[in-house]
Amino acid sequence: MMQQVVTYPLLFQLLLSIILMFVWRRIDLQRIISICGSLVGVALSGWLFFHVWTNGTQTVQAASWDAPFGITFVADTLAATLVLLTSISGLAVSSYSSASVIPARLRFGYFPIFHFLLLGLIGAFLTGDIFNLYVWFEIIIISSFVLITLGGEKPQIEGAVKYFTLNILASIIFLTAIAVMYGLTGSLNMADLAVIVPKLENRGLVEVAAILFLIGFGIKSAVFPLYFWLPASYHTPPSAVSAIFGGLLTKVGVYALIRIFTLIFLDDILLDDILLIIAVLTLFSGAIGALVQKNVRKVFSYLIICHIGFMIAGLGMFTEAAIAGAIFYLIHDIIVKTNLFMISGVIYRIKGTINIKSLGGLYEKYPKLSLLIAIPFFSLIGIPPLSGFWPKISLILAGLDTNNYIVIGGIIFASLLTLIVIARVWSEVFWKNPVKLPKREHFLYFEDMTNLRKVQFIAPVVFLTLVSLYIGFGAEHIQQISSRIAGELLNHGEYIKAVMPKS
């Protein structure tokens, strides 16, 4: 029975979305079920995490078909941590969307689809089968297509066309890579692939498959030459949707890259070099892109791209310290990016616009709220005791160990530009003298909200800020977790043994 705990968070999200579909027309009921359900989801994921933390990697073989023949679900520390973070972000966004998304949008199945998205994310983290990973990716993108188009405004539809095309293309490339992999090995189980692939004679084709995986996941995680769909689409849907997209969707791509390149394709110097070059270029292009944007949410979109570079750099350096840094950054980034997009929604609800030029004077009007918002901003930059600082230290130290001075330069440059960008946002949005804006008709301003709604609206921001603060001040614990994950990833014998005990 205890073994099945791996599948509980997964099955629970499925159950939740099905229940929500039965109350399709009752938005008020959907809100309550979604928030309460997300709370239970966090509890289940927390249980899974502590179970994995104390007992090591857990596996479930679907229908008791032993690996490599059946589909395996594997919860190692990395997967369990990410499932927990997904549930935490899911809880925050669930409460946030029930307050901020207008009923006209909620009426078309927002909550069921939202929980299907979380289901897809959790499935992608837990699966140990590469084709199953493809299926979870498809569940994620189908749900995200619905969420991004709900409402059907002009920019939304146009953004959706771009988002849709490139994500489908990424899936097709991923499928091609699976086909090549299956042709080479005759297996789909990741642990089995990890055993077979190093023994293969045909290295040329293995490299082709690796590059195909890199491109497929690269589009999804928005790395340097493949990121153009992200700033074209992430600012168009309501900020609750952007929050879950910005926090988690690109991170699934990063997770897949980390999993594939620490488990299956190892000892490939060419690939490490490619990853490092991509990482540095991603850091540069994301940071410079963020510098010139005038829409707050577009600024944050470019910052997502920029900070993907940190994780790819950690993966590219491929030492235990570097991967621990990348994992730490991943943990920090999921929470802080979800929070950033929710904050952009708060600014939108207060002022009715999101353009930097016409904003201003927020600090004067809402000093406490502004100070609250300052904390995630500072964690994002990486001011010393806060959460963004620690992983950067690990990454820079790892860069010194491996003599990758260009990567160190890229990391410092990106951090500096992030500082400039956030300082600019802060001074324009919070400190500048307020610009007189015409009152918008039929627009729910923050000050007109009922108190309960205000609480629902601000509580998620407070909650994620507290989590961010914990990651910063309890960095010792997070470092312990990420070191253990890095250790598990680099000595993947344990993972293989957990999946296939007999081999």
Added chain:
Amino acid sequence: MELLLAIMTGVLYAAGLYMILRRSLVKLIIGLIIISNGANLLIFLLGRITKGHPPIIPEDAKMFSEIYADPVPQALILTAIVISFGLQSFAIILVKRAYKVVNTDDIDKMNATDEEV
């Protein structure tokens, strides 16, 4: 047969990519459909084509003694076809909506997301 299928896969990928690079929205969707069919064919081809050897173990044997047709690629293709069917129907509706909202079929004219809001 393998050679024919290999050439066919290549042609489908090339045609699909070419169509994706056109400016028309409808051609974009056609390109995506063609390229995903190419991917399905590739899985089929790389699963090794075996004729007339169903994967059934004879009654008096414990395991396969001769070559057999691998059923896994077909299961994969079936899954991929179902998924791409769903995505394609969504895509067609999306294109229809996009045409109604933007009033053009030209991808180059879809610039609303780049405007300063």
